[in-house]
Amino acid sequence: MTEPPLTDSQASEEKKDDADEKGSVKSSGSHKDKRIPSPALSTKDDAAADARNMRRIIAEDPDWSLATVPLLSELCVSHIVAEFENHPKLDELLPKYKTKVLEKISTEIPLKVVSHLVSDEGYWKRRCKARWEICDVSKYDASWKRMFFERHLENIIEHFVPETTQPNEIEELMPLAAPYIQKLEIKQLLPPVKEEQMRPLDDMSDTGSESGDNLPSIDHFEFSLVLDRLPHLQEFHVTYGVRDCGMNFEWNLFQFTNRDCLLLSKCVKKCSTLKVFKLHKSKVDDDKVRVLVSHILDHPSLEELDLGHNMIGDHGARAIGKLLNNHSKLVKLNLCNNKIRANGAGAIGHALTKNTTLKFLNLRLNRLGDDGGQAIGRALLKNSTLEEINMGSNDVTEPTAAVLSQVVVQNSTLKIINLSCNRLGPDGGKQLQEGMEENSTVIEMDLRLTESGQESEYCINQILKKNQERERELRLGDDMKQG
């Protein structure tokens, strides 16, 4: 029998803790040999001892079992497991006992104890699975620990009610979770609970949308509590709204206040590791986007900005244009489902002519119109970095198609163009087709619901296929060279 190499301190701690094993552990500090517990000490051992003397009784003893006396090491392991919450011992143990302990310790142990101590993925996997039914670890770089802390923190923030929930929990959690969090995906933020919000429903119909404005302070969770302390945060998604509100819907559940905006912007500015920032469905309007942009100008690391499903108009677009105009390292920009019109598009287009980082631009579901579309198109004539552009559902028509047909002739970086749900018409389709005939780089062009004519669409598709093949061969060639 091999004795677990318990340290002095551990042994003495056990001495205090457990009366049962006191005898066995008492002198463990100096003499390892004496640690073997006398069989007579535990009841099971008593039975076994008796049995040896009085054979005839064995069969009648209901407690008697064939199982041998557990090894002392096992007893110690189980004891460590049982007392892990109060006296965590892990790194001192030999690897094989360590794994045993990790396999057995409860998933309910306070994070305070385990967060830094336990790095074993198996334990965190158990803990995740015990808490959530669906666990897709691939989204977390196959790290269960990261998954646990990210989801745990998200959960706390999502259920945080300002002025009601005590921030203690988060305060306590932050030092424990911070090192492991790389991404935060906040799907909802609750507004503060206020009595005055419980007005009779009849008022709603009259006051309508202004009701939110009447209440000055319905600010949400302050992210400075969290974001400032996350040294490794790379990705941050947030939505200022309530999920699953069902029939309790009220407009002021979805109010992104100026103060919210200011605080959030400051946090994002401070967070110098952030690469991806998404702020959707939060009623971000021109003023707010200007505040935000003013803060994230020249952000050192931000590569992806997603402001989809907001209320950004031309002024906001102008601010974003400024951001794109060599004041950021943005690679991907998503402005889908906003209210950007021709002027905003002009500003963005102007920025595109000077930008050298942006590769993906999504302007789906805006109101660019032909002026805006043409502005973007003209910008693309000069731009040589953008690879993908989405101008779907933008009320652009034939003139834009004409400009784009020029673009596909001249531009050799653009790979994906989406023009779906724009009434280009047969003429627009034909123009695009003519342009495409001289293009060899565009591999995708979405012309669904554009009324561009079957023939044009077919021809364009043939060209696209050809381009796809060429692109693939090029890629293979690159791979070969690299190989």
Added chain:
Amino acid sequence: MSTHEEEDDTGPSVDSTDPEVRIAARRLRIIKRTELAHRETMGEDPNAKKKEDKEEQSKSRKQIEESRQRLTKLKTDGTELVTNVRVAGDSREALRRTEEEENLRQRTEKLEAEAKAGVERFEEITKKWESAHNRDVPQELQDLLMQQQSLCDAMIDDKNKLITDFQLVARCAHNLKIKLGKQEKQYREENQNLADDYKRITEQFKELQKKCNMTLLFSCSSFLENVGPITSEASAKKSVSAHQVLQEVMSSTKSSIQGEADESELGEGDAEIEDDEAKKLSMKTIKQVLELLCDESGFLVESKLNKLLQPLESDERSLMKLDAIFAALGIETEEDIHKLATYFLQFKQVQTKSADKAGEVEDELALQEGTLKPESRGEGTLVKTTGTVTEGLDQKPPTKEVEGDIDEREADAEVAKVTGEEEEVASVASSLKSIADSLIHPNDVLKALTDFVQDHHYPSKDKGKYQTFKIISGVERDDSEDEAYWKKYASVLTSKDEKVWSALLTGFDKYSEVLNNRSKLISETDALRQQNAELRMLLHQYINSKVNNELEIPPTRVLNLEFNG
């Protein structure tokens, strides 16, 4: 090792003195040779193989290419299919936005036009104010003021109109909201209603269950009533003659009791009359009976059926009702109906009989007359038979009253004969009245029905019911009258009768003993007689045989001597 090999290669290894070295050298040589051979084949073959490879490779490449293209196509198609949803949604949203924009533009235009017009008007009005300062005549000033006011009013009206227009549009959205609210309310109410219905139905079911139990109890008590009439009858009569009780016990139906009783009391003639009567109950009587039944036994018809029958015509209604009643009473054939009808007539007999102990016979006769009379009157064809019946009655007149009645009837019959058909109409009318008179009182219908059901219910069924009820209602059964009922049977036999009967029994016993002895003796005597005859025959044979003559002393002589001596 390498140095060793080199040595082998270079040095004359095969000729080495060391045998191990030699062996190693040989081995090496072999290896080299095989290698060389292998190289040769390799040197030739590779070309051919390469060609094949190329072909194979091109084939496989082709296949790979095809599969790849197929996969790409599948992928793009799949993506397209999925994103179609998004695109369609986008398209709708874009369309909505365009429409909204258009609406907005129109509204703004309208407002702008209005504002422009308003400004113009306002300017006009202000100009007039300026001119007003120059006016001195009050009348003119007044006019001008009025004009100004009307202009202002018109302007305000226009603005109001515009406001209401916009409000109307806004109301449309508002209305939708209200509609939604209403619908929600409605659904909630419906839900509530359904829940209430469910509750109600559950309660109903419970009640029904209760009722069912009650019905069981009731039918059990109705069984007791089965016994009841006897009790009541007994109590009414105070003492029942043993004769009657015996007959009651022995006969299965009351009608037969009645028939027997009548038979014994009135003689065979009367019995005939009754049979005839049962058969010849006129259709009209039956109809009357049925109408009575229909009116009085509505309780046998389910209330639901009653509701359903409400819109029907009275004839059909009563038909359906009767059908239901017959089903309830278990009447299946025409005969049953006739039987039932007799109850409606006979019931009166029973009543009167029980009411009046002394004049039992007379009453019954009178009643039968009552029933007979209308027949003899009503149907001319019946007159003759009634005539014979009356003759029968004449032959054995039990009382004077009956005789008188019969005489009257005979006279009536004769009148009918004489007057013929002319009188018939009138007689029919009067007969109807008399039938109505002769029918039982509507209040007694229930009793009659109960009697009928009691008598015509199949005994086996009753037994079964009895058993089940006994089990169910052993506790609840009201046994207060049981004692009296059974006591009555204790006193059915008077002590005198008992004595007579027991004396009779002993007498008959003795008589039977004597008779038995007699029969035994008779058989004994018969046997002796036969024996005697046989002996006689034998003796005769002996005497007449020829041997006698041959003997010196013939036995016959001895016999003669003996006889003589």
